[in-house]
Amino acid sequence: MTPAGFPSAQAAETAFYAAFENADYVAMAAVWSPDDDIECIHPLGERLMGPKAVGNSWRRMFSGGKRMKFRLAHTKCFQTEQLAIHILYENITIAGKQQPPLIATNIYRFNGHGWHMILHHASPATDIGKTDDMENTVTTGPVVH
Amino acid sequence: MTPAGFPSAQAAETAFYAAFENADYVAMAAVWSPDDDIECIHPLGERLMGPKAVGNSWRRMFSGGKRMKFRLAHTKCFQTEQLAIHILYENITIAGKQQPPLIATNIYRFNGHGWHMILHHASPATDIGKTDDMENTVTTGPVVH
Numbered sequence: 001m002t003p004a005g006f007p008s009a010q011a012a013e014t015a016f017y018a019a020f021e022n023a024d025y026v027a028m029a030a031v032w033s034p035d036d037d038i039e040c041i042h043p044l045g046e047r048l049m050g051p052k053a054v055g056n057s058w059r060r061m062f063s064g065g066k067r068m069k070f071r072l073a074h075t076k077c078f079q080t081e082q083l084a085i086h087i088l089y090e091n092i093t094i095a096g097k098q099q100p101p102l103i104a105t106n107i108y109r110f111n112g113h114g115w116h117m118i119l120h121h122a123s124p125a126t127d128i129g130k131t132d133d134m135e136n137t138v139t140t141g142p143v144v145h
Numbered sequence: 146m147t148p149a150g151f152p153s154a155q156a157a158e159t160a161f162y163a164a165f166e167n168a169d170y171v172a173m174a175a176v177w178s179p180d181d182d183i184e185c186i187h188p189l190g191e192r193l194m195g196p197k198a199v200g201n202s203w204r205r206m207f208s209g210g211k212r213m214k215f216r217l218a219h220t221k222c223f224q225t226e227q228l229a230i231h232i233l234y235e236n237i238t239i240a241g242k243q244q245p246p247l248i249a250t251n252i253y254r255f256n257g258h259g260w261h262m263i264l265h266h267a268s269p270a271t272d273i274g275k276t277d278d279m280e281n282t283v284t285t286g287p288v289v290h
Contacts, residue, residue, distance in 0.1 A: 037223070039232055041268070044268070044269055045270070047234070074192070076194075080225055080226075080227045080228050082225045083223065083225050085252060103186055103192055105266045107223070109223070119230070119232065119250065121250045123188075123189070123266070124189055124268075125191055126190055
């Protein structure tokens with residue numbers, strides 16, 4: 001863990017997905033707040049609460065040896081001085097094969113020095129009609145209907 | 146919609162689940178921020194963005210005539226002056242039949258006058274070994290391991 005934290009929520013998010021792609025447990029642990037109140041919900045998984053349960057889940061996942069490539073899309077941000085909420089699509093490729101899209105709500109907290117992740121809530125999304133749309137709008141930010 | 150909003154995020158959350166149980170579209174619409182940046186993710190559904198898409202989803206759901214009873218458990222809150230994040234289990238009963246548990250991340254925003262919901266992200270949870278545990282700890286608040 002890194003008590004100092006990241007200079008911005010966006011920097012923490014970039015580090016989160018880099019650690020995820022690299023299956024780097026130490027880098028992943030540094031993204032998360034060391035506080036007891038963190039939570040992590042992997043797709044269709046249970047609520048993992050606290051650094052021990054959250055850390056173990058990443059260690060298990062990374063020891064599985066599957067390397068994932070992420071393409072993130074439609075990131076929506078809500079930001080205040082102390083909290084930042086990012087909602088986005090995760091489009092994951094494993095061994096060149098595109099997986100069904102996931103939706104993630106990622107939350108970051110400022111501890112007075114820097115930013116850490118305090119929540120990752122990921123879940124499967126309906127994929128009907130989504131892939132083409134996301135292909136074209138990956139960098140356009142939030143879509144408002 | 147109610148521009149004035151609710152006196153607290155908790156009051157907005159209470160109104161949200163009351164509207165859900167009562168299948169009351171007008172009450173549900175009043176819970177949500179009227180702003181364009183709201184999002185709603187129903188379990189395994191797509192990301193609904195903006196008041197029109199979000200409102201239509203509730204209208205469709207409530208017109209189905211299914212009445213749900215909610216038992217909420219393990220609510221964890223992160224609160225600042227402008228944002229409140231609630232993470233909780235939703236245990237739903239339909240026509241007396243217990244459904245598999247859901248996990249929800251609900252986010253509320255203060256608009257200077259009151260609080261509204263800006264995000265509801267619900268997804269299926271692993272139900273193995275969860276029901277007994279939740280039965281006994283429904284009022285104990287967040288669990289930290």
